[in-house]
Amino acid sequence: MRNGGLGFAAMLLLAACSPSSEQSASEQAAGNASANAAASRYADRMSGTPQPPPPAKAFALAEKNDFLEFAYAYPGQAAAIPALVDKFGKEAASAKADALKMAKDDSAAAKKSGFPFRAHSLDRKWSVEADTPRFLSLESQTYVYTGGAHGMTGYDVVLWDRARHRETSVKALMTTPAAFATAIREPFCKELDRQRAEKRGAPVVRGDDPFTQCIDPMAEVIVPTSKDGKLIDAMTVVVGPYSAGPYAEGSYDVVLPIDAAMRKAIKTEYQDGFAGK
Incomplete structure (x- = not known):
C-alpha cells in the first residue's frame, strides 16, 4: 500500500509536468502547484505523516x-x-x-x-x-x-x-497600573478630544460639563490589538456610551499605538509580544 501510494504521488507529479500546448504559462504554473500539493498530501497520508487538525469552527x-x-x-x-x-x-x-x-x-x-x-x-x-x-x-x-x-x-x-x-489580564502585563496610566494619559486625552470634536462638529473646551473633561482610561476596557498578526502594536481603550459623551454619541475606540513609554510600562517577560524597542 505504501509503495502504491508513492507511485500514485509520482503519477501526479508527472501529470503536473506535462501540460498541454494550449495552456498559458500562468495556467501551467497554477496546475503544477496544485498537483504538487495534492501529491505531497497524498504521500504524507500514505506514509503516516501526522496531519494538522482542521481549523476549529466558530x-x-x-x-x-x-x-x-x-x-x-x-x-x-x-x-x-x-x-x-x-x-x-x-x-x-x-x-x-x-x-x-x-x-x-x-x-x-x-x-x-x-x-x-x-x-x-x-x-x-x-x-x-x-x-x-x-x-x-x-x-x-x-x-x-x-x-x-x-x-x-x-x-x-x-x-x-x-x-x-x-x-x-491586561493589567497583569503592566509593571504597575499607575505607571501604565501615566504612559497613556496624555495621548489618550488628546485622541479622545479629537474624536469628540469630530462627532460634535466643534473643538472640545474644558468646562463644568463632565463630557468636556478627560476621563480615566484605566477605568475603561483596554484591548491589546494587532494589525499584522505578529506583535501587539496598539492598545485600544474602549469607552462605552455615557462615559465620555451622551448616549447619542455612542462608544469611542481610542487607539493608542505602542510607544517607548507604553513599552517601558509593560513587564519585561511580556515585552517580546509587543512592537517597539
Missing part, C-alpha cells in the same frame, strides 16, 4: 421565545482553545439563565400592573482584536435590552497567553 447560538431573544458567539481562534470553550460555555449558560429569569419576572410584574411587556434581549459577540504568536486578544460587545427606551452596550476583553497556555 461558535454561534441564537434563540428566541416570548420572553427573551438571546445570542452568543465566539470565533474559531477561541474555539481552538479548550479552556476558552469551557469559559465561554459557562458564561453563555449563566448569562442566558439570568436574563431569562429577569425577563420572566418583568413579564409577571407587567401583567400584574396592567402594563404591556416588551421582550428582553441579550446579544454577546466575541471578536478577534489580536492573533499573534504570543497573544490571542478577544473583545466582546454585549447589547442588553430590558424593556426601556433603549438598550445598552457594554464591552469586555479576554487575553490568552499562548506562551504560558493560560488566560491572563
